[in-house]
Amino acid sequence: MDSKGCSMQAGMWGQGISISAMQRKLSIYILILISAFGSTVATAQSGEPEEPFGPDKYVISPGGVNMANGRFRYENVDLDGGGLSLTRMTGPPVEESPQPIAFDDNPMGQFSHNWNIRIRNYNHVDTSTGYFPSRHLEIGDKRYLRPGGVNNPPQPCPLTPSLWIGRQLITWGGCTINIGGTYNDRIQYFANSAELGRIEFQSGIHGYCREEDKYCAASKLTRPNGTEYTFEYDVVLSRPRLRRVNSNRGFSLVFLYGSSGSLAASPTQICLINRTVHSLSAAYVCPSGVQKVSYSYTSKTHMSSFTDAVNRVHQYTSTFNAASHQANRAGYSWTEKYFRPGESAPHVTNTIKRPPIYEAIISQTFADGRSINYTWDPVAIPNTGHTSVAGGTYQETGSPVVTVEYGTYFDQGSLSLLPANGPTRIVDGLGREILADQCEITNPNPNPFLPLCNRFGRTESVTMPEGNRIEYEYSGFTTTQPTTTRYVAKPGSGQPNIEQSTDYNCLIYFLCLKPKFETDGRGNRTDYVYSTVHGGLLSKTGPADANGVQPQTRYNYVQKNAYVKNGSSYVATQPPMWVLSGEEYCKTTAASGSGCAGGAADEVVTSYDYGPASGPNNLFLRGTVTTADGQSLRTCFTYDQYGRKISETQPQGTGSVCP
Numbered sequence: 001m002d003s004k005g006c007s008m009q010a011g012m013w014g015q016g017i018s019i020s021a022m023q024r025k026l027s028i029y030i031l032i033l034i035s036a037f038g039s040t041v042a043t044a045q046s047g048e049p050e051e052p053f054g055p056d057k058y059v060i061s062p063g064g065v066n067m068a069n070g071r072f073r074y075e076n077v078d079l080d081g082g083g084l085s086l087t088r089m090t091g092p093p094v095e096e097s098p099q100p101i102a103f104d105d106n107p108m109g110q111f112s113h114n115w116n117i118r119i120r121n122y123n124h125v126d127t128s129t130g131y132f133p134s135r136h137l138e139i140g141d142k143r144y145l146r147p148g149g150v151n152n153p154p155q156p157c158p159l160t161p162s163l164w165i166g167r168q169l170i171t172w173g174g175c176t177i178n179i180g181g182t183y184n185d186r187i188q189y190f191a192n193s194a195e196l197g198r199i200e201f202q203s204g205i206h207g208y209c210r211e212e213d214k215y216c217a218a219s220k221l222t223r224p225n226g227t228e229y230t231f232e233y234d235v236v237l238s239r240p241r242l243r244r245v246n247s248n249r250g251f252s253l254v255f256l257y258g259s260s261g262s263l264a265a266s267p268t269q270i271c272l273i274n275r276t277v278h279s280l281s282a283a284y285v286c287p288s289g290v291q292k293v294s295y296s297y298t299s300k301t302h303m304s305s306f307t308d309a310v311n312r313v314h315q316y317t318s319t320f321n322a323a324s325h326q327a328n329r330a331g332y333s334w335t336e337k338y339f340r341p342g343e344s345a346p347h348v349t350n351t352i353k354r355p356p357i358y359e360a361i362i363s364q365t366f367a368d369g370r371s372i373n374y375t376w377d378p379v380a381i382p383n384t385g386h387t388s389v390a391g392g393t394y395q396e397t398g399s400p401v402v403t404v405e406y407g408t409y410f411d412q413g414s415l416s417l418l419p420a421n422g423p424t425r426i427v428d429g430l431g432r433e434i435l436a437d438q439c440e441i442t443n444p445n446p447n448p449f450l451p452l453c454n455r456f457g458r459t460e461s462v463t464m465p466e467g468n469r470i471e472y473e474y475s476g477f478t479t480t481q482p483t484t485t486r487y488v489a490k491p492g493s494g495q496p497n498i499e500q501s502t503d504y505n506c507l508i509y510f511l512c513l514k515p516k517f518e519t520d521g522r523g524n525r526t527d528y529v530y531s532t533v534h535g536g537l538l539s540k541t542g543p544a545d546a547n548g549v550q551p552q553t554r555y556n557y558v559q560k561n562a563y564v565k566n567g568s569s570y571v572a573t574q575p576p577m578w579v580l581s582g583e584e585y586c587k588t589t590a591a592s593g594s595g596c597a598g599g600a601a602d603e604v605v606t607s608y609d610y611g612p613a614s615g616p617n618n619l620f621l622r623g624t625v626t627t628a629d630g631q632s633l634r635t636c637f638t639y640d641q642y643g644r645k646i647s648e649t650q651p652q653g654t655g656s657v658c659p
Contacts, residue, residue, distance in 0.1 A: 062394075063348065063366070063394075065364070067394070068390065068406055069389050070360025071092075071360070072350050074111075074338065075088070076306075078113075078306070079309065080642075081251060082247070082249055083249050083251065084229075084245070084249070084253060086270060086272070086293075089114075089140055090111060090141065091107075091108075092112075105300060106301075107242070107266070107267070108267065109302045109303030110302055110336075111303055112140050112141050115242065116138070117137075118215045119137055119215055120138055137191050192509045194509055194510060196221065197227075198222045201216050201218055217231065217242070224510040225534045225578040226559065226576055226577035226578050227248065228247070232246070236264045237264055239265060241255075241264075248575065249618055249619055250275045250616075250618045251273065252275060252280060253271070254271050254286055255267045255270050256268060256269040256271075263299075263300055266303075268296070269294045269295070270295075271287075271290045271292040271293075273286070273287065273290050274290075274641045276564050276615060277565065279564075280564075293309055301320070314341055315338075315339040316336065319334045321334070331353065333353040334352055336352065338350075346367065347366065348365070349366075358388050360389050369397070370396060372394050372396045374393065376391075400431075402426075402427065404423050405423060406438075422436055422459055423438075424437070424438050435462070436459060437460040438459055458472070459472055459482075469487075470485065471485075472486075473486070481502075481513065483501060483503050484500070484501045485499070485500045498521035499521060500519060504516060511530055511532070514530055516528060526540065527540070533578075534557065537555050539552055539554045551585065553583055553584070554594070555580060556580070556582045557579065558579060559576040559579075560576055560577060560579050560610055560619055561573055561574070561576045562617055562619050563613070563615030565615065570614060572613075579608070582608060584603055584604065585603070585604055586603055587602050587628075588602055603628070604627070605626070605628070607625045608623075608624055609621070609624065622638075623657075634652060635650070636649045636658035
């Protein structure tokens with residue numbers, strides 16, 4: 001996906017969604033429906049139920065501005081192949097931190113990326129209590145808080161305290177590593193994410209996991225199915241500099257740097273290598289013939305151009321001046337322009353103004369002549385003298401004003417008033433009002449775990465303009481997803497209320513977004529069973545049909561290794577990964593044990609082929625065989641070196657294997 005316009009992310013490792021002309025015309029209440037009620041994303045071929053859109057439930061303006069914080073939401077997938085992608089997005093401004101710290105900058109000028117994963121230790125200055133340390137987990141442009149000081153005593157292994165932070169399930173743990181019997185600042189931390197997997201951090205070349213006002217970078221990310229990403233760094237400017245991300249599916253991202261001084265940590269070239277085609281060199285180089293992108297900078301805080309994998313140049317200009325920004329803290333403004341390849345006029349021009357402390361976009365102009373103006377609701381952060389943003393208004397050319405209001409809650413760890421889980425009030429251009437109960441508070445709360453409904457990222461209810469409501473109930477403190485959704489009819493309509501229910505198993509972190517069952521408004525129930533080892537769907541059992549038969553589909557998995565080039569031979573990558581090996585269901589009768597009550601004649605079995613246990617092999621799906629009614633039909637697929645499908649045969653009974 002190129003960067004024609006701005007985009008919203010469907011997942012940290014997923015594709016973006018372009019903001020089109022049609023999307024600009026959507027009414028604000030459609031946006032709040034998506035925001036408050038959740039959208040869905042497609043899941044794996046196993047037929048797993050669709051998962052919620054994610055924890056980010058902020059309304060995005062027609063110009064791509066996040067109404068919760070006043071920031072422009074630009075995102076682009078620069079490289080993608082073999083399940084390994086590089087997604088670049090606008091990063092947080094330095095002043096967003098309650099107190100700027102050493103190396104408090106983005107890795108690519110004004111942009112961050114999805115592999116910028118680190119723990120940052122803050123030593124806040126609280127005007128009320130003085131010193132307050134805290135620790136954050138940062139992934140790209142997202143920030144998650146771990147309450148508690150960075151000077152907590154070393155924790156014995158293993159320790160896995162579990163809490164909800166940043167509106168996403170994160171399980172934090174840490175343990176000390178004694179070097180020669182002496183505590184030596186070698187602390188290893190991990191964070192388990194219900195969406196991403198297990199992220200590990202290690203002091204040393206990766207940084208400083210415990211030292212105040214420093215950070216340490218991720219060393220490994222492991223998904224429940226065994227897919228593993230390892231990170232390689234060197235040290236420049238006394239900080240870890242990312243050099244390579246390796247996947248055990250046989251792909252690597254290589255980061256090259258061509259500048260010195262303040263730009264030494266800004267990558268000028270990144271490439272994607274399929275290691276079944278190219279042996280990985282000990283040196284950080286990009287072989288000829290691989291996907292490659294390049295970047296130019298005017299300063300360490302500004303990228304000026306991006307050249308994509310097909311040599312199109314995307315340009316970014318800015319009038320930002322660091323000295324003026326620092327000197328005029330009460331009203332400095334500047335412009336940032338985004339140019340599409342081959343176009344002399346900017347696609348969008350953002351004007352950003354910095355009133356005291358906070359900064360936000362105040363206007364946008366577009367190449368098609370449209371413009372959007374913004375006003376913002378400032379929120380004072382207690383005890384810091386700082387101000388933030390939580391909602392405001394926008395007005396597009398020739399259109400009425402749209403209001404998006406956010407409640408706030410006090411985050412004890414970051415000493416900030418943060419926007420609530422979603423908008424609390426929206427008034428669209430026709431004057432229609434939508435109200436949402438986000439359980440926000442406006443006064444500082446001494447207990448960082450309260451109010452629980454907001455800390456857990458929960459929307460309690462949404463009331464539409466005509467009075468119909470959607471109410472949400474949750475099971476204890478275990479999930480951000482509602483277990484009961486009740487659609488309350490418009491008063492006086494005479495229509496019945498509709499109730500849907502589900503539940504989740506959050507005792508295992510990677511199952512916490514996967515429903516154990518779903519019951520629709522008619523009482524029809526579908527049950528799901530997942531592996532507690534790798535999280536894959538094992539069975540799906542639907543409600544009974546007119547004959548009392550409950551249809552069931554069962555899924556099987558095996559562990560397999562990719563095989564990558566190593567000189568003149570191939571070697572298996574480690575660890576092995578769980579892949580879907582087959583699925584089966586009964587056409588007309590009920591499931592019975594591992595088969596069907598009607599016997600083999602009633603069963604449909606599909607098996608999946610990932611190629612031999614030899615190289616080259618990236619574990620792309622090479623073929624399927626479906627057996628039913630005594631006949632087996634095979635479908636074969638081929639791919640280019642980046643996993644893009646280039647051919648598919650029609651189901652046929654010939655051939656014993658796929659090439």
